[in-house]
Amino acid sequence: GIPWLFSPLLGLSWNPFWSRVYETFGEDPLLVGKMALAMTQGIQTTVDPNDIHSNSTIIPSRAAACGKHFVGYSMPRNG
Secondary structure, three states: OOOEEEOEEEEOOOOOOOOHHOOOOOOOHHHHHHHHHHHHHHHHHEOOOOOOOOOOOOOOOOOEOOOOOOOOOOOOOOO
């Protein structure tokens, strides 16, 4: 099977009563997008430490990132 990581969390922390606020990158959509991209690349990308001229390559067997909770999940009415 493929190692699958349910991360990063893409929700925006607009409501402080939401139980996943501590998992988010904040309330700014631009910042959340940039941080999620960087985290996804960090999970899925590797660089050969022995080759300083090497380009990074995606290795799916390392882990597959899966962004979660990004459509309407972070705006609960009461937490």
